[in-house]
Amino acid sequence: MSTDSLPSHVPEQLVRDFNIYMPPGIDKDFHEAWATLLAEDESCPLVWTQKNEGHWLPTRSAIIEEVLTDYSRFSSRSIILPKSHSEDHGLLPTTIDPPQHHFYRKTLNHSMAPAVVNAMGDDIRGIVKSLIDGFVDQGECNFSRDFADILPIRVFLSMMDLPEDDIPQTKYWTDQLIRPDGTITFADALQNLKDYIAPYVDERMGVDGIDMLSRMINTETSGRRLTREEAIKLSIQVFIAGVDTVVNLLGFVFLFLARSKEHRLQITSGETSVSDAVEEILRRFPLVTVAREVTEDMEFHGVQLKAGDMVAAPTPLAGMDNAFTANAVNVEFGRKQGNSLTFGRGAHTCPGKNLARVELRIAIEEWLKRIPNFQVDDESQLSFSSGIVGVVNELKLRW
Numbered sequence: 001m002s003t004d005s006l007p008s009h010v011p012e013q014l015v016r017d018f019n020i021y022m023p024p025g026i027d028k029d030f031h032e033a034w035a036t037l038l039a040e041d042e043s044c045p046l047v048w049t050q051k052n053e054g055h056w057l058p059t060r061s062a063i064i065e066e067v068l069t070d071y072s073r074f075s076s077r078s079i080i081l082p083k084s085h086s087e088d089h090g091l092l093p094t095t096i097d098p099p100q101h102h103f104y105r106k107t108l109n110h111s112m113a114p115a116v117v118n119a120m121g122d123d124i125r126g127i128v129k130s131l132i133d134g135f136v137d138q139g140e141c142n143f144s145r146d147f148a149d150i151l152p153i154r155v156f157l158s159m160m161d162l163p164e165d166d167i168p169q170t171k172y173w174t175d176q177l178i179r180p181d182g183t184i185t186f187a188d189a190l191q192n193l194k195d196y197i198a199p200y201v202d203e204r205m206g207v208d209g210i211d212m213l214s215r216m217i218n219t220e221t222s223g224r225r226l227t228r229e230e231a232i233k234l235s236i237q238v239f240i241a242g243v244d245t246v247v248n249l250l251g252f253v254f255l256f257l258a259r260s261k262e263h264r265l266q267i268t269s270g271e272t273s274v275s276d277a278v279e280e281i282l283r284r285f286p287l288v289t290v291a292r293e294v295t296e297d298m299e300f301h302g303v304q305l306k307a308g309d310m311v312a313a314p315t316p317l318a319g320m321d322n323a324f325t326a327n328a329v330n331v332e333f334g335r336k337q338g339n340s341l342t343f344g345r346g347a348h349t350c351p352g353k354n355l356a357r358v359e360l361r362i363a364i365e366e367w368l369k370r371i372p373n374f375q376v377d378d379e380s381q382l383s384f385s386s387g388i389v390g391v392v393n394e395l396k397l398r399w
């Protein structure tokens with residue numbers, strides 16, 4: 001491996017050949033690929049990779065937790081790797097540190113309050129049932145295409161009171177921001193989403209409405225409301241963060257359930273509640289990797305960091321880290337929870353976590369009622385991708 005352009009403060013013995021978009025062994029299993037970092041010994045609490053413009057990688061979940069929590073030393077002003085991609089990002093509130101972050105976060109929390117999310121329960125159940133109706137009699141489905149790809153975006157558009165006809169176009173732009181295929185630039189995809197949402201923001205500004213977009217735009221927090229530009233940036237961030245994560249988590253959840261008759265039985269027999277099952281599956285299968293920018297030169301766990309360095313925060317590590325959760329690799333429904341990094345930590349902890357939980361719970365409930373026994377159609381066809389959000393590429397199921 002070439003270390004030609006290795007920054008002078010990075011010792012060669014900490015350099016690893018690790019691409020967060022293609023961790024070693026990703027062809028077999030996404031979480032095991034990330035867990036290769038856990039094999040590093042105590043002398044390497046962080047390692048450096050030259051990939052993606054060069055950045056640090058913590059090898060322990062406790063360090064990831066620290067990086068996510070300590071915003072004064074690890075800023076959110078750059079949260080995407082490679083760092084140059086962060087320059088085009090600039091969305092709210094993800095790229096703002098406290099205390100400025102509080103204002104946006106209060107607005108967001110208000111628009112996603114438990115009452116708003118709980119009121120969506122019947123709609124979500126209706127969408128889940130109608131999707132299952134579409135394939136239950138066929139004995140098989142392309143789970144990714146026929147279920148996971150559709151449920152979160154329909155729920156989201158319904159919450160925002162936006163037309164369902166917009167799904168294909170908005171999904172394409174959102175996908176391009178997270179896993180670009182080269183057909184459009186990051187900046188253009190972002191601009192298209194802004195142009196898409198702008199007329200809805202204009203239409204609803206100053207008009208009382210109960211949908212999430214209206215609540216977001218019209219809520220007065222700390223004596224002021226969002227400006228038009230802020231409202232556009234905030235709603236797009238919710239779009240990006242709220243759809244792709246649930247789509248892909250559904251892939252990992254249903255892959256796990258398809259492979260484990262024992263865990264399916266624990267749910268269908270009532271031995272475990274669906275809510276407990278959801279918590280444990282969330283703990284075991286985190287999938288988001290954001291990053292932070294180092295704000296000052298410092299020694300961190302014995303490693304020299306320089307202002308401007310990037311540090312990845314790969315939450316998938318936490319699902320496999322025995323130092324974080326005993327027997328972490330085992331899915332044990334009913335185990336005491338509380339340590340999961342799946343929804344992040346600190347000021348930017350996911351505001352959509354309750355919505356995500358409700359979507360997962362209802363999806364599992366309705367699916368197991370209609371399809372209690374199912375398998376992966378062809379294990380040899382399974383593949384995974386890594387990135388800001390991990391992916392089971394295409395999951396086909398049969399029953």
Ligand code: HEM
Binds near residue numbers: 287
């Ligand atoms: C299983 C599904 C989900 C997972 C695993 C997930 C994970 C995360 C994580 C790890 C963060 C922290 C990012 C950081 O620290 O920089 C985050 C932030 C965020 N999430 Fe989620 N999320 C999920 C679902 C949702 C949903 C359904 C919504 C909204 C409808 C949403 C909206 C957001 C927003 C707006 C942020 C930025 C918050 C801030 O910067 O203060 N997420 N999410």
